[in-house]
Amino acid sequence: MEEVLTVIAGKTEMWIDEDHMILTSGQSLIVPAHRKHGFRNVGSAILHIHAVLASASFEATFEGSTEPVRRWLPSSE
Template identity: 40%
Template sequence: MTTGANLGRFMISDETAPENLEWGKLCWMSSPPATGAKDLTVIEVNIIPGEGHDFHKHPDQEEVIYVISGKVEQWLDREKRILGPGDSVFIGADVVHASFNVGDADAKLLAILGPCVGEAGYELVDVASESPWNGLR
């Protein structure tokens, strides 16, 4: 065993406090503060029906969003697709995207971002009020 190395950490869902937002909640399953991660930020995202994570980008991070359950209107730049369980989208660094729950029940997603950026391991630039993003929905 290497002394001082980050060997990992178990993250138990019931023991991970959610971050409640107006549109849903986030559970940080991997991030520098939670696990000491350097390269992966992993977030379980729950979006309530009719709500969404509006248009934004991560300038220095790539992202994969994987749909666990529900029905999601997923935007990748100006392209829109309806995703369901088992579907995913890869989002390049600095690409604007958004996720909206268009189903009748909560949508559960797994967001995986890398590399970690900043103390939280996550960077976000909100562009929802800017053109053309404010006129797409």
Template identity: 35%
Template structure:
């Protein structure tokens, strides 16, 4: 359930309420009614209406579904941080220039890739204790990652895994998946996704 936050340190991130209006703008630009969008993404008209008005926040999976129905990647909703240094040449992302999405569920995703025009996306997720991705979701591609700190519970299809710091994983993203931090301390995970789904 995201609130969008500005790039940079999570401690000084200011929430922005622009995801709903952005979804509404994209929907209208594509000539879709709420009913059309509902049919395309499988979410109720009521939920979508509340989302567009800022009365509801999507889970990570719901944001994937809505973005796919609108023909964009989730990265469309990442606010752009400070402009990249010309000397970074589309190769490097400086810590203070990372783009970030902060979800109400307690997950902050930092985009580590300088752009999403290639075949690879790298995210650093910081998950508060008890936070989760919401209902299982799926998208095209393959993804993997490594738990840097804490504990990650991962469901891929009917399989359930508990991963600790240093454990890694890979799976095909078209398999329904979800995850959560069951621990009492924050979990940090680096994800690699191809092709980019954000």
């Protein structure tokens, strides 16, 4: 699933695979589906990021973890 990460406040280093970039408030990164990506706070303030996912389900595997995290939105039925 495609993902859009937008920096609301703060300064972050974001990456997709081996490509790293610094983003600040108002900037966004579009992450193509099935690409390894992440972010970390590189500023002195609290980092606020807004994530938009192109799917009703979420699945992630975090560095150092062997179990994926899965979340689904409740059914509207």
